[in-house]
Amino acid sequence: MYRCLSPCIARETSHVSMKRSLSCTAVNRRREWSLDDPEQKRLYKLYRPERVTPNKRGLDLLKTPSLNKGMAFTLYERQYLGLHGLLPPAFMTEEQQAYRVITKLRQQPDDLARYIQLDGLHDRNEKLFYRVLCDNIKELMPIVYTPTVGLACQHFGFIYRNPKGLYVTLNDNSISKIYQILCNWPYNDIRAIVVTDGERILGLGDLGSYGIGIPVGKLALYVALAGVLPEWCLPVFIDCGTDNQKLLNDPFYTGLRRKRVRGEEYDRLMDNFMAACTKKYGQTCLIQFEDFGNRDAYRLLDRYKNNYCMFNDDIQGTAAVVVAGLLAASRITKKKLSDEKFVFLGAGGAATGIAEMIIRQMESEGLSTADAYARIYLVDIDGLITKNRRNLDPRHEPFAKDAKDTKDLLEVVKMVKPGALIGASTVRGAFTNEIIKYMSEINPRPIIFALSNPTSKAECTAEDAYTITRGRVLFASGSPFKNIEIDGKLYKPGQGNNAYIFPGVALGAILFKLKHIQDKIFLLAARTVAESVSEENFKYGRIYPRLKEIREISIKIAMRVAEESYKDGSATLYPEPEDKEMWIRSQMYSVEYDELINKTYNWPEQDMKHGFPVPVVRRDSMDE
Ligand SMILES: NC(=O)C1=CN([C@@H]2O[C@H](COP(=O)(O)OP(=O)(O)OC[C@H]3O[C@@H](n4cnc5c(N)ncnc54)[C@H](O)[C@@H]3O)[C@@H](O)[C@H]2O)C=CC1
Ligand SMILES: CC(=O)C(=O)O
Ligand SMILES: [Mg+2]
Numbered sequence: 001m002y003r004c005l006s007p008c009i010a011r012e013t014s015h016v017s018m019k020r021s022l023s024c025t026a027v028n029r030r031r032e033w034s035l036d037d038p039e040q041k042r043l044y045k046l047y048r049p050e051r052v053t054p055n056k057r058g059l060d061l062l063k064t065p066s067l068n069k070g071m072a073f074t075l076y077e078r079q080y081l082g083l084h085g086l087l088p089p090a091f092m093t094e095e096q097q098a099y100r101v102i103t104k105l106r107q108q109p110d111d112l113a114r115y116i117q118l119d120g121l122h123d124r125n126e127k128l129f130y131r132v133l134c135d136n137i138k139e140l141m142p143i144v145y146t147p148t149v150g151l152a153c154q155h156f157g158f159i160y161r162n163p164k165g166l167y168v169t170l171n172d173n174s175i176s177k178i179y180q181i182l183c184n185w186p187y188n189d190i191r192a193i194v195v196t197d198g199e200r201i202l203g204l205g206d207l208g209s210y211g212i213g214i215p216v217g218k219l220a221l222y223v224a225l226a227g228v229l230p231e232w233c234l235p236v237f238i239d240c241g242t243d244n245q246k247l248l249n250d251p252f253y254t255g256l257r258r259k260r261v262r263g264e265e266y267d268r269l270m271d272n273f274m275a276a277c278t279k280k281y282g283q284t285c286l287i288q289f290e291d292f293g294n295r296d297a298y299r300l301l302d303r304y305k306n307n308y309c310m311f312n313d314d315i316q317g318t319a320a321v322v323v324a325g326l327l328a329a330s331r332i333t334k335k336k337l338s339d340e341k342f343v344f345l346g347a348g349g350a351a352t353g354i355a356e357m358i359i360r361q362m363e364s365e366g367l368s369t370a371d372a373y374a375r376i377y378l379v380d381i382d383g384l385i386t387k388n389r390r391n392l393d394p395r396h397e398p399f400a401k402d403a404k405d406t407k408d409l410l411e412v413v414k415m416v417k418p419g420a421l422i423g424a425s426t427v428r429g430a431f432t433n434e435i436i437k438y439m440s441e442i443n444p445r446p447i448i449f450a451l452s453n454p455t456s457k458a459e460c461t462a463e464d465a466y467t468i469t470r471g472r473v474l475f476a477s478g479s480p481f482k483n484i485e486i487d488g489k490l491y492k493p494g495q496g497n498n499a500y501i502f503p504g505v506a507l508g509a510i511l512f513k514l515k516h517i518q519d520k521i522f523l524l525a526a527r528t529v530a531e532s533v534s535e536e537n538f539k540y541g542r543i544y545p546r547l548k549e550i551r552e553i554s555i556k557i558a559m560r561v562a563e564e565s566y567k568d569g570s571a572t573l574y575p576e577p578e579d580k581e582m583w584i585r586s587q588m589y590s591v592e593y594d595e596l597i598n599k600t601y602n603w604p605e606q607d608m609k610h611g612f613p614v615p616v617v618r619r620d621s622m623d624e
Contacts, residue, residue: 056081057081057082057083058081058082058083058086059086061081061082061083061596062083062086062087065122065123065124065125065126065129066126066127066230066231067594067596068124068125068126069094069125069127069128069593069596070087070092070097070124070125070128071087071088071090071091071092071097072091072092072093072094072097072593073087073091074091075091076597077596077597080597081596081597094127094128094131094592094593097125097128097131098128098131098132098135101117101121101128101132102132102135102136104117105117105118105132105140111142111143111147111148111151112148112151112152112155112159114140114143114148115143115144115148115149115151115152115159116152116159118132118133118140118143118144119152119159119161120161122164122220123161123162123164126230127591127592127593127594130220130223130224130230130589130591131591131592133220133224134224134551134591135591137224137225137547137548137550138546138547138548141221141480141499141547142479142480144217144220144221144224145217145218145220145221145499146202146453146454146455146478146479146497147202147453147454147455147456147479147480148454149202149213149214149217150201150202150204150453150454151454152213153201153202153204153207153210153211153212153213153214154204154207154210155210156207156209156210156212156213156254157210157250157252157253157254158252160252160254164212164216164235165212165215165216165234165235165236165237166181166182166184166185166234166235166236166237167181167209167212167236167237167239167255168181168236168237168238168239168269168273169238169239169240169255169256170239170240170241170256170261170265170269171256173265173268173269173272174272175272175275175276175279176276178272178273178276178277179276179279179280182276182277182280182281183280185234187231187232187234189231189232189281190232190233190234190280190281190285191228191232191233191281191284191285191286191510192219192222192228192232192233192234192285192286192287192288192506192509192510193233193234193235193236193277193281193285193286193287193288194214194215194218194219194222194233194234194235194236194288194290195215195235195236195237195238195273195287195288195289195290196211196212196214196215196236196237196238196289196290196291196292197211197237197238197239197240197292197293197296198210198211198212198214198237198239198242198255198291199211199260199291199292199293199296200291200292200293200294200297200314201213201214201291202214202291202453202454202457203426203452203453203454203457204454204457205244206242206243206244206247206260206293207242207244207247208239208241208242208244208247208253208255209237209239209242209253209254209255209256210247210253210254210255211237211291212235212237214290214291215235215236215237215290216235218235218288218290218313218502219233219234219235221499221502221503222502222503222506222507223589224551225499225503225550225551225554226503226504226506226507226550226551226554226555226558226588227507227551227554227587227588227589227590228503228506228507228510228588228589229587229589230589232510236273237255238269238270238273239255239256240256240260240261240265240266240269241255241256241258241259241260241261242255242256242258242259242260243259243260262295266296270300270303274287274304274307274308274310278308283308283309283515284309284509284513284514284515284572285309286309286310286506286509286510286514286517287304287308287309287310288310288311288312288313288502288506289301289310289311289312289313289314290312290313290314291314292312292314292349294348294349297312297314297315297348297349298312298315298349298352298395300312301315301316305516305517306516308516309509309514309515309516309517310517311502311505311517311522312349312353313498313501313502314349314350314353314498315349315350315352315353316353316517316519316522317498317501317502317505317522318349318350318353318354318424318451318498319350319353319354319356319357319522319526320357320498320500320501320505320522320523320525320526320529321496321497321498321499321500321501321526321529321544322354322357322422322449322451322476322496323337323354323357323358323361323523323526323530324500324501324525324526324527324528324529324530324533324544325449325476325494325496325530325543325544326340326358326361326420326447327361327526327527327530328529328530328533328537328543328544329420329445329447329474329543331533331538332445332474332538332543333419333443333444333445333447333474335419336365337358337361337362337365338361338362338365338366338367338371338372338375339419340375340418340419340420340447341375341376341377341416341417341418341419341420342355342358342375342376342377342418342419342420342421342422343377343379343409343412343413343416343418343420343421343422344376344377344378344379344422344423344424345379345409345421345422345423345424345425345427345430345431345459346379346380346423346424346425346426346427346452347378347379347380347385347396347399348380348424348425350424350451351378351422351424351425352378352395352396354422354424355376355378355399356395357519357522357523357526358372358376359372359373359376360519360523361523361526362375364523369398373398373399376399377399377401377412377416377418378396378399379407379409379412380425381425382407383405383406383407383408384401384403384404384405384406384407384412385399385400385401386400386401386402386403386404386405387400387401387402388405389405403415409430409431409432409435410432410434410435410438413435413438413439414438417442418439419443419446419447420446420447420448420449421435421439421446421447421448421449422447422449422451423449423450423451423452423458423459423460424451424452425452425459426452426457427452427457427459428452428456428457428458428459429459429460430459430460431448431450431459431460431464431465432460433464433468436448436460436464436465436468436469436473437468437469439469439473440468440469440470440472440473444472445472445473445474446469446472446473446474447473447474448460448465448473448474448475449475449476449477449496450465450475450476450477450478451476451477451478451496452478453478453479453497454478454479455477455479455480455481458477458478458479458481461481462475462477462481462482462484462491462493463481463484465493466484466486466491466493466541467484467486470486470487471486471487471489471491471541473541474541474543475493475494475541476493476494476495476496476543476544477493477495477496478495478496478497479495479497480493480495481493483540490540491540491541491542492540492541492542493541493542494537494542494543494544495544495547496544499547499550500529500544500545500550500553501522501525501526501529501557503550503554504525504528504550504553504554504555504556504557504558504561505517505521505522505525505557505558505561507554507555507557507558507561507584507588508521508557508558508559508560508561508562508565509561511558511562511573511583511584511587512558512561512562512565512566512571512572512573513571513572513573514561514565514570514571514572515570515572516570517570518568518570520564521561521564521565524557524560524561524564525557525560525561528553528556528557528560529544529545529553529557532545532549532553532556533545555581555584555585558580558584559580559581559584562577562580562584563580
């Protein structure tokens with residue numbers, strides 16, 4: 001069997017090991033970072049945390065996903081750890097196992113089946129799950145993340161197998177009760193939580209407790225795209241009911257069968273949750289808010305951002321990824337952001353967050369705040385936001401225009417003549433062919449972003465955008481679209497998704513123990529992503545880097561987060577690592593199996609002089 005697998009494996013292996021070679025060109029650094037340099041290799045190994053022997057044996061070990069290696073356990077491990085005879089007698093390398101998994105995945109009838117297969121692997125063998133995900137990120141990100149994760153959430157009651165996160169409900173509404181729930185999680189050293197209350201899952205609306213799939217998917221990307229250790233990550237669902245009648249009638253529904261609670265009781269639950277997390281995991285535990293409904297997203301961000309290490313990904317992460325795309329696009333249009341006019345379809349968390357960050361960027365380019373606001377037009381479900389609007393959200397007030405009320409997007413576009421049209425509305429097809437055509441008549445390179453997720457909610461397809469503009473469009477979408485060929489030229493649409501931002505920001509926040517995450521961090525992250533877009537990307541009409549580059553981009557973002565946060569005192573890791581890149585790399589998750597049999601390492605005296613903090617003990621291996 002191995003003989004027949006081996007040629008493909010050999011090819012896979014050499015490709016993989018090439019990809020894994022740790023060399024890279026570091027941002028703002030003169031030298032190449034490479035493990036080929038003996039001094040760097042010595043330091044890297046030194047600051048890899050110490051290995052420890054798990055106190056698990058036999059079947060217990062095979063049932064522990066973070067330690068299980070299946071048929072890759074060596075004979076020595078099988079004998080030493082009480083596994084002998086529990087496994088088939090043959091051996092497999094991790095490469096062979098990964099090859100077996102991806103082969104099977106490709107044979108599945110559809111993406112939901114692929115999601116279920118990967119979810120099962122995640123339950124059995126964590127390293128292999130991440131190995132397969134990291135090695136095939138372009139192919140598998142659409143499975144563990146948008147769009148398939150949306151489908152999985154919609155069917156969650158049916159496909160639920162094993163717990164992958166914690167559930168905190170209205171019935172646990174005190175700090176001590178929530179603290180007890182946190183104590184039930186098998187890991188104590190939690191450094192990052194992704195939390196949702198399920199009210200706005202992608203563009204699919206209120207999915208109640210089925211929304212747990214989103215924190216699980218986001219945290220899988222923490223590991224795959226930023227090397228955050230899986231045992232540092234905790235997905236949480238806050239159950240305060242659901243207003244989705246279909247779910248309330250669904251016999252398989254997994255959450256509280258009641259309407260959503262609002263107001264004081266809801267706020268108390270959120271306050272207690274934040275306090276319990278900090279009490280259990282410390283002030284620097286990062287809490288990422290994800291897919292909260294419109295009425296709570298900004299409100300909770302404003303309530304907590306100065307008191308906790310937290311951010312709202314839909315507002316801040318999305319803002320950063322869109323500004324990154326716009327900055328990259330400006331290298332092609334030769335226009336600064338402050339020279340453009342913008343029309344947004346949607347004025348919720350995502351659109352307003354983006355618009356506010358564009359204002360900050362325009363100000364940094366020298367435009368006055370008032371002039372910056374004047375260049376941005378917001379259209380929501382009630383039409384163009386004008387000064388005539390009653391009960392205007394205070395956040396929208398500065399964007400309100402002295403203009404005629406209209407709900408017709410084409411009319412707005414004709415009136416404003418924008419350089420960029422940005423959709424975060426959840427309205428499929430809202431960018432009609434006529435609108436796209438008009439954008440291409442008034443702009444040599446029109447910017448059109450259809451950000452709504454999943455694919456079924458996109459404001460237009462990549463095919464329409466590229467075909468109608470004859471390839472001139474600078475396009476991005478929240479969920480991936482296939483490549484398009486026009487007149488023999490290949491276009492590879494970029495994915496304008498916050499996945500370029502949140503893994504790197506989280507990596508920096510976790511490793512350098514940030515007390516708060518300030519807005520400027522997201523602007524820095526945006527600029528870092530924009531700088532990573534190459535001429536090669538432009539050749540294919542893409543204004544974002546390739547997905548497989550995100551892991552390196554996350555390191556760059558984390559370095560900039562660190563530099564900025566030590567300046568303003570929000571980083572609390574001391575002593576401050578002198579070589580931040582080395583420190584970051586040494587702490588990242590490796591998808592190689594750990595050696596499970598303990599070898600101790602004696603730290604030589606002279607190696608402690610390099611300004612690194614004392615290494616933490618964890619179960620990750622020290623690569624040799
Ligand atoms: N690409 C990415 O990285 C991200 C994409 N998104 C996507 O953006 C979409 C919106 O997200 P949020 O702003 O957080 O939601 P939200 O619920 O806060 O806002 C939705 C907005 O769309 C507007 N809207 C709804 N129907 C409309 C219509 N018929 N015409 C015009 N406007 C309409 C609403 O008035 C509201 O302003 C979702 O599909 C979400 O998946 C969100 C975050 C990140
Ligand atoms: C990508 C994302 O965060 C969203 O669609 O909500
Ligand atoms: Mg989201």
